[in-house]
Amino acid sequence: MCLSFLTPRDLCSVAQVCWNWRILAEQDCLWVSRCVRKGWFLPYTPAEKEYGAWKKHYVSRVSTLDWLTPREAQELYQRRGRATDQEDEDQEERRKERRIRDIIRDRLQQGQREVLRTRPAWGSSSKSLYSAAQPRMSLISKSLDSLSSVLHLSLEERPGVESRTGTSLEIRDAFCSVRSLSRSAVSEVASSDPKTLLLLISDALPAYEMVLSGVKAGVLTVLYDHTHTLSALSAQVERALSGHSVLRLGLLAPGGTEGVRLLQSSELSDQTLLAPEHKDFWEKMFLWIAKAEAGGGIDVFCPLAASATGLSLMQSLSDLTRLQLCAPMGLASGFFQNILGPWCDSSLQQTSSSALQYIREPELQSWCTQVQWAEVCLCELRTSVAKELQRFSAYTRGRTLGHYFQEKVCPKTVHMSSALNMTLAEGLTTAAAQEEVFMVHSAPLTLCPSGKQNKAGCRQFKSSRSDSDVPVCAQTVVDWRGAVVNELHQSEILYLSRLAAVHKVYQEPLTAALNSNSAIISIADILIILSPVSQILELNRVLQADLDSRLKQWSAQQCVGDVFVKFFLKLRLYTNYFNNYTTAVHTIDKCRETKPLFRAFLKRTDRTLATHMFSLQELLLCPLWRMQEYYTLLQALSLHTPPGHADHAHLSSAINTLKQYNDFLRQLKQNSQREKVMEETQEMIQGCPNLIEGNRQLVTSHKCALYRSPDEHLPDSLKALEQVADFCLFLFTDALVLTRLSLHHIPFSVAHSCSYTFVASVALSSLSVREINHSRYVSHAFVLEGPRRSWVCASDSALDRELFLCVLRTTIETALKGHR
Numbered sequence: 001m002c003l004s005f006l007t008p009r010d011l012c013s014v015a016q017v018c019w020n021w022r023i024l025a026e027q028d029c030l031w032v033s034r035c036v037r038k039g040w041f042l043p044y045t046p047a048e049k050e051y052g053a054w055k056k057h058y059v060s061r062v063s064t065l066d067w068l069t070p071r072e073a074q075e076l077y078q079r080r081g082r083a084t085d086q087e088d089e090d091q092e093e094r095r096k097e098r099r100i101r102d103i104i105r106d107r108l109q110q111g112q113r114e115v116l117r118t119r120p121a122w123g124s125s126s127k128s129l130y131s132a133a134q135p136r137m138s139l140i141s142k143s144l145d146s147l148s149s150v151l152h153l154s155l156e157e158r159p160g161v162e163s164r165t166g167t168s169l170e171i172r173d174a175f176c177s178v179r180s181l182s183r184s185a186v187s188e189v190a191s192s193d194p195k196t197l198l199l200l201i202s203d204a205l206p207a208y209e210m211v212l213s214g215v216k217a218g219v220l221t222v223l224y225d226h227t228h229t230l231s232a233l234s235a236q237v238e239r240a241l242s243g244h245s246v247l248r249l250g251l252l253a254p255g256g257t258e259g260v261r262l263l264q265s266s267e268l269s270d271q272t273l274l275a276p277e278h279k280d281f282w283e284k285m286f287l288w289i290a291k292a293e294a295g296g297g298i299d300v301f302c303p304l305a306a307s308a309t310g311l312s313l314m315q316s317l318s319d320l321t322r323l324q325l326c327a328p329m330g331l332a333s334g335f336f337q338n339i340l341g342p343w344c345d346s347s348l349q350q351t352s353s354s355a356l357q358y359i360r361e362p363e364l365q366s367w368c369t370q371v372q373w374a375e376v377c378l379c380e381l382r383t384s385v386a387k388e389l390q391r392f393s394a395y396t397r398g399r400t401l402g403h404y405f406q407e408k409v410c411p412k413t414v415h416m417s418s419a420l421n422m423t424l425a426e427g428l429t430t431a432a433a434q435e436e437v438f439m440v441h442s443a444p445l446t447l448c449p450s451g452k453q454n455k456a457g458c459r460q461f462k463s464s465r466s467d468s469d470v471p472v473c474a475q476t477v478v479d480w481r482g483a484v485v486n487e488l489h490q491s492e493i494l495y496l497s498r499l500a501a502v503h504k505v506y507q508e509p510l511t512a513a514l515n516s517n518s519a520i521i522s523i524a525d526i527l528i529i530l531s532p533v534s535q536i537l538e539l540n541r542v543l544q545a546d547l548d549s550r551l552k553q554w555s556a557q558q559c560v561g562d563v564f565v566k567f568f569l570k571l572r573l574y575t576n577y578f579n580n581y582t583t584a585v586h587t588i589d590k591c592r593e594t595k596p597l598f599r600a601f602l603k604r605t606d607r608t609l610a611t612h613m614f615s616l617q618e619l620l621l622c623p624l625w626r627m628q629e630y631y632t633l634l635q636a637l638s639l640h641t642p643p644g645h646a647d648h649a650h651l652s653s654a655i656n657t658l659k660q661y662n663d664f665l666r667q668l669k670q671n672s673q674r675e676k677v678m679e680e681t682q683e684m685i686q687g688c689p690n691l692i693e694g695n696r697q698l699v700t701s702h703k704c705a706l707y708r709s710p711d712e713h714l715p716d717s718l719k720a721l722e723q724v725a726d727f728c729l730f731l732f733t734d735a736l737v738l739t740r741l742s743l744h745h746i747p748f749s750v751a752h753s754c755s756y757t758f759v760a761s762v763a764l765s766s767l768s769v770r771e772i773n774h775s776r777y778v779s780h781a782f783v784l785e786g787p788r789r790s791w792v793c794a795s796d797s798a799l800d801r802e803l804f805l806c807v808l809r810t811t812i813e814t815a816l817k818g819h820r
Contacts, residue, residue, distance in 0.1 A: 008034060008058060026052035034058060098322050102291065198246040198288075199358045200237070202226045202253035203398075204261070206375040207367060211252065213402025214363025220246065223398055225803065226253070227264050227700045230281045232806040237288070239799070247290050248297050250358045255302035256628075257330060257635045258309040264699075265810070270313040279320065286321045297324035299354040303338040305345075306330025307635035314346035326354045330636045331483060333491040333629040336368045373618075378405060480640040485560055488633050489547045496544055498622045499537040501611045506530060509601070520597045529584045529620075532577040536623060543567045561650025564634065568657045577623060578668060585617060627665060631658050681730065685739055688758040691732070699731045699811055702804040703741060704793040707778055721777045727793060728756055731808060734815055736784070737761045738791065762786040764815040769808060771801075 015025040031054035040061045046053040197219045204226035215221050222240050254261045259269035290296030304310030304327040314325040325346050328338035343351045507530040513520045546563040591598045606615040638651040674697045682691050707721040726741040739756040772781040780801045781794040795801035
């Protein structure tokens, strides 16, 4: 119909033109879909010649829309998040609410199937459309009536509800759930038997393009911006699902053993789960995931099952969503290697690796083992190729770059196990010196469930195992403490071999050249770059000897926590090393540029078998990686140590020390990255004042169009706006910088370059933002109002505007709180 594209407000305006237009604008076929999408249904069947019934119902629902006052919302959230003496009663109420929610879902799905069976063929005229819609509306109305009776009966059975929270508030919450569920129930595309998997991938994940290129065909992937808010992420997921439900939800984001860095300003942990925004987000996710009886669940790719805090988070999230949660057990060292190892649920029941349900095994193994250097390659690809792929979405661009990386760079063919590198280096060195050939060290065992083979975990070090290895998965009872200590010992040997390579391949030749009066670099540069590594090597050799002695006399009562407590008392060496690390890297770069002999020396020694195929800069990163491995493995060891064990107190003390130290390292890394981003942004914007001040950091950037009206006194709906320039908005923690975007196309090519010219900057404390309704002059627009002038900007799509405004409003609130 010609009027179907109009909004409800425009339809009401059209009805005031004349009598004929009013008849057309009040047809039920125009208003039925609008009411049904919002979950509003007529309680009766309109008569044959009754016109405008659905329109009147829509208007009445809009005018009496249910909403919570700020005080009611605050009381509701305090009641949900506050721990009281009546905790058992609260848990019982939550269980009853979940049962009610399950009943609602079952009834609505049953009503949906009944509607699909009895729905007649749609006709071309409005009368046939109206008559076809009647049985559907009556069935859904009957379903909602039965649900209402269920809700009232369930609420009446609750003891003490009226005295604590009020029956009206509970009924309001229940009917809000009915309205939200009814949208999926009446959607014709909703799946009654969900088999699709949903995978959420954060763009803060290193080399996420490799993961995108390996996603299986039956997996729905959502690549989200980690700088946005939870409400924006929820809206993005809802748009991607389009009414479908999924079998399982996978979450692939940076994190550790105690939480998941879901967003830049929102970390999922046991302390933040009860926050209103997190609780609302996961309750919405529950509506789109199948029930646990049908196989529904959540798979978190962070090793939460390696610590007691992570298990507590899994249990709390499982209680909130009534779904099974699975996560890696953290029994493998290295970045993201835990994903390939064994998984378990919140009750420590062993499960198979859930990662292979979402991602193909070759791509997943390549990503887990080569994520560090692959991120460097893909950073170059993003900067060079992303300009030509700007018309694609971030998801498509990521898949394109991932496929290009997999096909051209071929990480599967160049991959070589780190343990195999160590073995080959030792073998070739001893063969060249005609000495005794050392025994081949096997790689650390990846444990499997008793009696079963964990395919992803057992294949992790398949290329580097010897035939003499006895798989622990064949044992009847698995000694998890012994397995973790064995992993600590084996990974410590590999770590020491890398540190020894720095001393043997770099420090000894440079010192010998200096003593022979043919210096490659000065003694001061050698001390800055390599001297701290020698001190750390001597310290860790003592640790390795202690672990070796404890492992040779291993028993169920053996302790290793005191070894790490003694080791962590000497962390001052590591602290000096990390504080000096930036200076060491800059010294290497300076010597490469100014001293040709050093440049030739690095070209001859970097990425050889003797250096484990690493460069000098990568070897200097090994202490940072090792600290993170210590934290994960010690938490896994503490998890499998009973509270009454003599080693439990020592492990708890070591973990607390290491947690504080990892926070210190994370802050150092964030400061370094923040300075780099600010320097790049300063160089990018032409004519921009000094941005590197205080603790300022870049939050996000947004490309839009600038509009201007000849008459500024007219209301927004009547302004004749015209585009005058392309803009790029740089949002910082305390200010918004507006720049003019200029595109420079390269002749005889489709490529182009961008330049940014400074226009103005507004402090967030004096900035206000408001949206502009869609009109024939402009769409997806918003107004930025500063103290002296304002700017009308328009995004490319409604989603882009919504995401940017969510981040902008959140940043403004944070800046205002900081001023107070």
